Amino acid sequence: MSEAPMDPVESWSERISDLSERRARSLAGGGPERVERQHEQGKLTVRERLDLLCEPGSFVEMGLLADHMDPSLGDRHLAADGVVTGVGIVDGRRVAIAAYDFTVMGGSMGGVGEQKVARMRELAVRQRIPMVWLLDSAGARIQQAVGSVFAATGALFREQVAMSGVVPMVAAMLGPCAAGTAYIPALADFVPMVRGTSSMALGGPHLVKAAVGEDLTDQEIGGADIHTKISGVADLAVDSDEECLAVVREYLSFMPSHNREAPPIAECADPGDRMVPELAEIVPTAPRRAYDMRKVIEAIVDDHHFFPIKPDWARNLITGFARFGGRPAGVVASQPMHLGGVLDVDAADKAARFVWLCDAFDIPLVFLVDVPGFLVGSQVEKQGIIRHGAKMLFAVSEATVPKVTVVLRKAYGAGYFVMCGRAYESDYIVAWPTAEISVMGPDGAVNILFRKQIEAAPPEEQEQLRLTLAEQIRERIDPYIAAGWSAVDDIIAPAETRAAIVRGLASTRTKTLDRPWRKHGVLPV
Amino acid sequence: MEVRAEMVANVWKVLVEPGQAVSEGDELVILESMKMEIPVAAPAAGTVVAVAVEPDQVVQEGELMVELRA
Numbered sequence: 215m216s217e218a219p220m221d222p223v224e225s226w227s228e229r230i231s232d233l234s235e236r237r238a239r240s241l242a243g244g245g246p247e248r249v250e251r252q253h254e255q256g257k258l259t260v261r262e263r264l265d266l267l268c269e270p271g272s273f274v275e276m277g278l279l280a281d282h283m284d285p286s287l288g289d290r291h292l293a294a295d296g297v298v299t300g301v302g303i304v305d306g307r308r309v310a311i312a313a314y315d316f317t318v319m320g321g322s323m324g325g326v327g328e329q330k331v332a333r334m335r336e337l338a339v340r341q342r343i344p345m346v347w348l349l350d351s352a353g354a355r356i357q358q359a360v361g362s363v364f365a366a367t368g369a370l371f372r373e374q375v376a377m378s379g380v381v382p383m384v385a386a387m388l389g390p391c392a393a394g395t396a397y398i399p400a401l402a403d404f405v406p407m408v409r410g411t412s413s414m415a416l417g418g419p420h421l422v423k424a425a426v427g428e429d430l431t432d433q434e435i436g437g438a439d440i441h442t443k444i445s446g447v448a449d450l451a452v453d454s455d456e457e458c459l460a461v462v463r464e465y466l467s468f469m470p471s472h473n474r475e476a477p478p479i480a481e482c483a484d485p486g487d488r489m490v491p492e493l494a495e496i497v498p499t500a501p502r503r504a505y506d507m508r509k510v511i512e513a514i515v516d517d518h519h520f521f522p523i524k525p526d527w528a529r530n531l532i533t534g535f536a537r538f539g540g541r542p543a544g545v546v547a548s549q550p551m552h553l554g555g556v557l558d559v560d561a562a563d564k565a566a567r568f569v570w571l572c573d574a575f576d577i578p579l580v581f582l583v584d585v586p587g588f589l590v591g592s593q594v595e596k597q598g599i600i601r602h603g604a605k606m607l608f609a610v611s612e613a614t615v616p617k618v619t620v621v622l623r624k625a626y627g628a629g630y631f632v633m634c635g636r637a638y639e640s641d642y643i644v645a646w647p648t649a650e651i652s653v654m655g656p657d658g659a660v661n662i663l664f665r666k667q668i669e670a671a672p673p674e675e676q677e678q679l680r681l682t683l684a685e686q687i688r689e690r691i692d693p694y695i696a697a698g699w700s701a702v703d704d705i706i707a708p709a710e711t712r713a714a715i716v717r718g719l720a721s722t723r724t725k726t727l728d729r730p731w732r733k734h735g736v737l738p739v
Numbered sequence: 740m741e742v743r744a745e746m747v748a749n750v751w752k753v754l755v756e757p758g759q760a761v762s763e764g765d766e767l768v769i770l771e772s773m774k775m776e777i778p779v780a781a782p783a784a785g786t787v788v789a790v791a792v793e794p795d796q797v798v799q800e801g802e803l804m805v806e807l808r809a
Binding site: 501502503504550551552553554555556558586587589590591593655657658 | 745746747771772773774775776777778800
């Protein structure tokens with residue numbers, strides 16, 4: 215029996231120092247010059263971002279030693295192949311993270327990097343934990359992607375669609391996100407954007423100039439102002455990377471880790487039965503007068519703290535998260551301050567999307583109603599107000615989470631239905647003494663009900679007759695009639711609003727709704 | 740700085756006149772639509788250069804109402 219060959223003479227210390235060097239090289243990202251450039255642009259590096267997002271020392275990186283593995287790039291080292299991936303602890307829960315590193319070849323999406331991100335999506339679904347993208351990327355690494363190899367790609371979006379509503383998805387916009395990759399935020403649940411540095415667009419400046427002749431910057435095409443005020447694609451504009459990561463943490467604090475877990479309940483020192491006398495100061499009794507519903511919300515939620523979603527788009531309707539007695543809830547509220555709180559196509563869109571989000575993750579809904587109805591006229595009909603209104607109707611009808619409705623003043627027509635009227639499985643519906651629930655207001659109704667009678671009167675008497683008849687209709691619009699028919703559960707003083715909502719939410723913890731089986735409904739969009 | 744109508748509406752009240760200084764958030768015009776009063780506020784502080792609307796007229800979406808100079 216011959217002796218085994220001698221092992222090569224190499225000590226452990228050499229092996230370990232080689233590993234340390236490889237790790238250090240990857241941790242350095244694109245090197246000091248590019249890191250400096252990143253800082254000059256007002257952006258943090260990917261590692262600094264992860265430190266702010268995750269609890270200290272909690273980030274478990276997977277794929278630190280990844281590289282491009284592309285022979286055409288030769289000896290060039292691409293740290294982590296341009297995207298840092300792993301699982302970290304955010305607000306006490308494990309979260310899968312894909313953080314693009316702009317210092318490494320512009321954070322471009324290469325083959326290995328995308329395999330790493332695919333692994334994060336896979337882990338997020340298998341372990342039922344949220345997925346967070348920190349986006350700061352020039353887009354696909356065209357050197358690798360161009361040509362008809364493209365025919366086999368695109369699974370990332372299909373996988374993201376399959377994840378939707380299973381685990382929470384957040385896409386934080388901390389830099390550019392050009393071309394098709396803009397569908398990553400488009401398919402995520404929550405998309406904050408940093409003003410001035412982040413952008414998203416299906417076509418960046420060069421492509422836009424070549425394709426349609428517009429000469430614009432990436433900020434002009436798809437900056438935070440565009441997407442949080444005009445397009446409604448993003449949810450919240452923030453001023454810095456630090457603020458952006460803080461809102462990601464806070465957003466997740468309202469979310470369960472997955473769709474079969476209850477949303478987290480926070481400690482709450484704010485008494486559930488706290489009276490809110492200031493509401494009588496905020497809301498005028500005159501139905502035509504505007505006021506700021508945001509003040510109403512801040513007065514009634516735990517610790518006066520409200521986390522708005524899309525506050526700068528479709529401002530005639532407010533959506534956002536808050537807590538009542540420690541329980542997270544989604545608030546959907548009319549905003550009389552803007553466009554009189556009327557529902558238009560964008561407001562309906564915003565509400566539908568938000569209701570679907572809350573319903574997916576078992577977050578109860580609170581509706582604060584002061585709505586003159588859906589906007590009418592040729593303009594909105596051309597925009598498809600009917601299908602957009604139907605979308606909101608669809609979302610609110612479908613939602614099986616606990617629903618509480620407070621009618622403050624106006625609740626007219628289909629506006630009342632989509633703001634979770636009694637027939638929409640509201641679990642507790644209460645009205646203020648100022649509530650006007652009716653198919654339409656007296657001034658509109660009079661012209662329909664009594665048109666012939668008014669036209670038959672002498673012209674000089676028509677206006678007076680119209681006012682008299684409107685007054686007769688007004689007498690029939692009375693919350694005590696609704697309460698008399700038991701069509702609302704109670705009439706409450708404004709000061710009792712918080713207590714009523716806390717009560718309403720507590721009484722619905724065992725809510726069970728069984729719908730007939732279907733593959734899915736046919737969604738109006 | 741141009742303040743334009745966000746929706747089709749009747750002009751109910753005009754609260755400012757040329758030359759007047761306004762702060763951010765001051766009401767310039769109150770529109771009336773869908774039986775609601777719709778206050779239109781100054782987007783930033785400035786001086787009113789021109790008022791292009793008067794009470795009881797109808798404004799279309801996007802129509803200029805008030806011009807401000809910062």
